[in-house]
Amino acid sequence: MRARTRLAIGAIGAVAAAGLLTGCGDEGSSGTDGPQQGASGAGCAPVAGQQLIALQDDKKLQNADNVIPGVNSKAANPQLIAALDKVSTMLDTPKLILLNKAVNDDRKTPKVAAEEFASANNLTAGIAKGPGGQIVVGAGNFSESQTLGELYRIVLTAAGYQVKVQQIGNRELYEPALEKGEIQVVPEYAATMAEFLNTKLNGANPPPVSSPDVDKTVTALRAEGDKVGITFGAPAAAQDQNAFAVTQAFADKYGVRTLSELAAKCSGKATVLGGPPECQQRAFCKPGLEKTYGLSVGSFSSLDQGGPLTKNGLRTGTISAGLIFSSDSAFATS
CATH class of the missing domain: 3.10.105.10 (Dipeptide-binding Protein; Domain 3)
Structure with a gap:
């Protein structure tokens, strides 16, 4: 796993630096937390698969980390x-x-x-x-x-x-x-x-x-x-920021390519969001998905920060969506 001292959890280290914290549930320590408040729909159960894709941040939750x-x-x-x-x-x-x-x-x-x-x-x-x-x-x-x-x-x-x-x-x-x-x-x-x-x-x-x-x-x-x-100097088009990933198989099954589509089609009890424990408090993670997109998940799985645990959870079908970085090699298709 890459050492990522620069990213506390927001797409940017700005999250910690600017103190953008939003209380939303307690930090988990391991495993999957219980049902999340407000998750009342059917949701979208995880779908295992090797290829990962990043859902488009169509409402621009993340900041410009070019x-x-x-x-x-x-x-x-x-x-x-x-x-x-x-x-x-x-x-x-x-x-x-x-x-x-x-x-x-x-x-x-x-x-x-x-x-x-x-x-x-x-x-x-x-x-x-x-x-x-x-x-x-x-x-x-x-x-x-x-x-x-x-x-x-x-x-x-x-x-x-x-x-x-x-x-x-x-x-x-x-x-x-x-x-x-x-x-x-x-x-x-x-x-x-x-x-x-x-x-x-x-x-x-x-x-x-x-x-x-x-x-x-x-x-x-x-x-x-x-x-x-x-x-x-000049900013590149390249960015390395928070991205919410799903498997290609998940995207195909439920017809989701954007975070808006994930919220519209997958809010509910079967949906499991994975990421580091602090994702539950940080404004660019779970609270941001709730506030900006209206996503309601059934449970949260405490894993790691864009690392092998989160990617393995996606590929083995234990989480529906997970937080990894937008420039991660897991998104490579060739």
Whole structure:
């Protein structure tokens, strides 16, 4: 399982950082909790299957956690930013899923996966040379961040820099290093970073600055970055946020492809929602499904945070829908 220190449970770390908690039942410790209040319909029983799909968040419950390069402002220049933005231009969520599959399922190193992607997508074409010099790209302590860091290495090398990728750890470690210029570049996630800086600048539990609107979220993020000496490039179409998954067999049986359809067709006693225990309290998880979509489930199964327990619960038919991340390699179809 990938180390995911950046995501407390919301599509973003913003959930914890901004204190967006909604009381909705007690945390479970293990197994499946009893019937949930308000679940009165028949619901949709789990359907086992190997292929997982993410239900479309058609009412935009989750915030815009697009991949975005963060750069120490003293190191930023037009050529460096343009090179990093080339990655953003090329990268959407299906491609990010395949990159994660290459590393997590096919057992390629992040470096190899990134180099194959760069070659297949002609990533370095047209990149202008910058002033050169040493660049350290910091990566978080999970494979997706390391792969993104390798993509940044490739484009910055093409721009004439001497680049190394260094795994730093979690955001609490690498964000101060980025401010100080100990590292110059890091792959980030727009809404998560916006709320991290929001808390850093404004204290505990400030009003959220991120939203499902990527332009508004990035505008807020850049304003925060100006205050701490971090410049942000262009956001990619690729996002890594909360996703509610079902098996393809479940989707076919009940005719659901969106969260609105899940709520309309599957609210009721037979429906089992799976995820980490805190999903029952967090605004972007079970309470969000209830408030935004009107989904009522029969029971909640306390599992893990987008990890093997939740995916196994879906595939073996013990949960109807489960929380995993939108860029997870489990969504790969090739």
